[in-house]
Amino acid sequence: MRDPDPRTVQRARRGDLLAFEDLVREFQADAFRFAWHLTRDRQLAEDVTQEAFLRAFRFLKGFRGDRKFGSWLFSIVRNCSMDALRSQRRSDTPWEDQFLPRSVADPAARAELEAALRSVSTEHREAFLLVEVFGLSYQETADVLGVAVGTVKSRMFRARQALCLAIADEEEAT
Amino acid sequence: MNCEGAQLVLSARMDGERVGARHAEAADAHADGCATCQAFAAGSAQIRRAVRIRAAEPVPDLVEPIMAAVARTRTRPSAAPTLDRWRVPRHVSLPSAYRRPRHRRRLTLAPAVAAAIAGIVLGSVLVGGPWQAPDNGPIAAATIVRNIRDVAPTLDAFQGTYTIHEYGLSDDVPERLLEMDVAFQSPQRFRLQVRDRTTYPSASWTPTDLLSIENVTAAYTSGPSGCPGDLPVDVCPRTRATVTHLSEFTAAAPLPADLVLPLATFGSPTGFQVLGEARIDGRDAIRVRLSFERAAPMFPFLRLGGTWRPFFDRDRVLLWLDADSWLPLRMLVYPSRSEERRGWELRYGRGVESPDAAILDVRMVSVSNRTPDPSLFRIPGTPAQAPTQPRLADLPDRIGYLPATPVDPGDLELVSISLPSSSVTVTPASLLVYAEGLDYLKVGERRGWSGPGPFGPVDPGAEQVPLAGGGVAFYEPAGEGYGRRLAIHTATSDLFLETNLPRQRLLEIASSLPVLGEPLPAAWGDRGSAGVEVRRVGVPEALAAAGLPASLARRLPAGYVVASAELSMMGPTLESVTFSLRQPDTDAAGEPLTLHVGRGTRLPAPSSSEQSQVVFAGVEGRWTPSRSELEWVDEGVYHSLQGEAGLEALIDIASALAKIETGTVG
Numbered sequence: 099m100r101d102p103d104p105r106t107v108q109r110a111r112r113g114d115l116l117a118f119e120d121l122v123r124e125f126q127a128d129a130f131r132f133a134w135h136l137t138r139d140r141q142l143a144e145d146v147t148q149e150a151f152l153r154a155f156r157f158l159k160g161f162r163g164d165r166k167f168g169s170w171l172f173s174i175v176r177n178c179s180m181d182a183l184r185s186q187r188r189s190d191t192p193w194e195d196q197f198l199p200r201s202v203a204d205p206a207a208r209a210e211l212e213a214a215l216r217s218v219s220t221e222h223r224e225a226f227l228l229v230e231v232f233g234l235s236y237q238e239t240a241d242v243l244g245v246a247v248g249t250v251k252s253r254m255f256r257a258r259q260a261l262c263l264a265i266a267d268e269e270e271a272t
Numbered sequence: 273m274n275c276e277g278a279q280l281v282l283s284a285r286m287d288g289e290r291v292g293a294r295h296a297e298a299a300d301a302h303a304d305g306c307a308t309c310q311a312f313a314a315g316s317a318q319i320r321r322a323v324r325i326r327a328a329e330p331v332p333d334l335v336e337p338i339m340a341a342v343a344r345t346r347t348r349p350s351a352a353p354t355l356d357r358w359r360v361p362r363h364v365s366l367p368s369a370y371r372r373p374r375h376r377r378r379l380t381l382a383p384a385v386a387a388a389i390a391g392i393v394l395g396s397v398l399v400g401g402p403w404q405a406p407d408n409g410p411i412a413a414a415t416i417v418r419n420i421r422d423v424a425p426t427l428d429a430f431q432g433t434y435t436i437h438e439y440g441l442s443d444d445v446p447e448r449l450l451e452m453d454v455a456f457q458s459p460q461r462f463r464l465q466v467r468d469r470t471t472y473p474s475a476s477w478t479p480t481d482l483l484s485i486e487n488v489t490a491a492y493t494s495g496p497s498g499c500p501g502d503l504p505v506d507v508c509p510r511t512r513a514t515v516t517h518l519s520e521f522t523a524a525a526p527l528p529a530d531l532v533l534p535l536a537t538f539g540s541p542t543g544f545q546v547l548g549e550a551r552i553d554g555r556d557a558i559r560v561r562l563s564f565e566r567a568a569p570m571f572p573f574l575r576l577g578g579t580w581r582p583f584f585d586r587d588r589v590l591l592w593l594d595a596d597s598w599l600p601l602r603m604l605v606y607p608s609r610s611e612e613r614r615g616w617e618l619r620y621g622r623g624v625e626s627p628d629a630a631i632l633d634v635r636m637v638s639v640s641n642r643t644p645d646p647s648l649f650r651i652p653g654t655p656a657q658a659p660t661q662p663r664l665a666d667l668p669d670r671i672g673y674l675p676a677t678p679v680d681p682g683d684l685e686l687v688s689i690s691l692p693s694s695s696v697t698v699t700p701a702s703l704l705v706y707a708e709g710l711d712y713l714k715v716g717e718r719r720g721w722s723g724p725g726p727f728g729p730v731d732p733g734a735e736q737v738p739l740a741g742g743g744v745a746f747y748e749p750a751g752e753g754y755g756r757r758l759a760i761h762t763a764t765s766d767l768f769l770e771t772n773l774p775r776q777r778l779l780e781i782a783s784s785l786p787v788l789g790e791p792l793p794a795a796w797g798d799r800g801s802a803g804v805e806v807r808r809v810g811v812p813e814a815l816a817a818a819g820l821p822a823s824l825a826r827r828l829p830a831g832y833v834v835a836s837a838e839l840s841m842m843g844p845t846l847e848s849v850t851f852s853l854r855q856p857d858t859d860a861a862g863e864p865l866t867l868h869v870g871r872g873t874r875l876p877a878p879s880s881s882e883q884s885q886v887v888f889a890g891v892e893g894r895w896t897p898s899r900s901e902l903e904w905v906d907e908g909v910y911h912s913l914q915g916e917a918g919l920e921a922l923i924d925i926a927s928a929l930a931k932i933e934t935g936t937v938g
Contacts, residue, residue: 114442115622122339147334151341155342214319258283
């Protein structure tokens, strides 16, 4: 994930709203997508994104630059998503159809992947989304999830293993 | 190694993570003979393709609601600035070091400058001052532009000192004082230094101390690194310095040239208002009013880094120009009185700023035309002695070709030849710099440029212009830290020219190059995605496709012309036409406008609470301030006009279009 100009972050830290707007503009799409993937609900994801940026603005003074701004923001999005899901008690609701790529060229492949992702545990799915969908490094993913890099490494491997198995099962079944 | 271990390594390697050589070898050796691991690798790759090869999910634009919510948290009564704060300007107490008496040297002019304006002074005796027309009205804007242009090649050296007062940075720091030194020596050596004299409330503020040097082809910029001041310097350095080379085409630091002489600001006689004569600091001056955006080249320090308060594009700048030398003596910035300014303040939670209280005051303290010490222009970290320049005649042996040189460079002299060693294909292989006083021309050349756009920092939407004697070139007005630009594509090489000379003079010089400019290869202009093909076409063809008269190309209000156009096709069907509108001669006019004409019987659903309805020329349209976009549907055709020109200017252009389309004006 790209990193913003540190001067922009610094200016935003001092309360410069123009600088903060630059950050919002740069990261809102990724923040929304991540929230959407975690909540599987468009409206909720919008609320989560707004809340996450509000919290980011409030806590920006505490952001020390020891990790990337994007990782820091994603960890806030993740916390906000968890809060939102808890308050709605929706964490076990099924995947919305639109969660998955609507335009994976081959509908059969899409259905397979969708089914496969459902079968993966939440913690493996989170790591998988951050690395595969958002292109974060293991270190950045570890920063977002608050775990060690080695944990991300093994979660990625487990997620892939589970997905490969699930897809193979689907193929066998059809 | 077992399957588990091998797959762990394969998985990490897929993600670009570093894997030890021994582990990698062991994993490969295992996987070579293991069907399970091969299936894992193939399956993982298939999943990656499935996840990545997809259209992006629709994402709502949340910038406005987020910023509105953030602004609300900032405008709680306790945090709101009081109106009194903006009423100034108050006297700022100066640090003692600053209070020492300065030797004020009255401005003296180089003989050449004096000669250049002698005629004007003589004329003034006859008609009552160089800024006075016989009817006692203010000097014609065109005269200011012409006089400034005439002085430019005669200015060989300059040293000026200034004070900068800034108001309204934040609640904690309502006003700041900075000192600025500017030096220039022909050819193309500039130095700008800002020293922050503000007393900040805490050490976590990093002072805005800036240094920028340009020495012909190399530039150096140093400014605050963004580290909080309360961290130790060895943990986080207070300043960050960068050296760039002209040939890298990076958006180099903005030059302080317009503080020496406002050549870019007054590049055309439109867009500013002459208010009349005035006395300032005992000197005769001419007072001019213009927008902040238009005057941007006169505030280069705002774009060098550090922390500065924000300005609205249409804030008002009052400028005092010395009536003898045309040097800028003082610039005062006031908030615009417009409704849009109020909306901007609201969006950024800045509180109401009185349009009658200055928010920035830049004032010349002393000036001299003595030659600055050469050490002022030395780029830190480079040898004091400049390396020997290659000779033109030796270049074919060194780079395989003799660079094209203009037969008619006028008074410009070739002052520098450099051969950038970078292997990056966007860099010219040869770069020639011509100069005379403040005037400059740079000519870069490269063989084997393969596009897709014009060579050098010239936009793919740049205007295609004919050159005298045949051939074409691609012209772009000044902006983004560059002067007026021209790209020329020929059968054997590509050239890039940049200058602060007028457009007409640039085209004359380009026409005297021994090359024949060709249109860009058709394949370079085509792009698109998701079944939509986007193709650059000639302006007349695009106007015809959009059902607009050919005469529109040069008949838009406010001096805009249609510079270039693109068609978006879905299969054989024309989906939309996009035009780039620019002002060819007004170089400080900012970004080009984009006019989008497509099929549509109604406006898209509203996307912002700030949108408002506007009616013009019998058409109802919609204005979105945050995107600076005016949209309307007229007789089954959807239009969007977007750009930072202000609603009034956009409505002028939209009205002209609507009238043309309904046949009110043919």
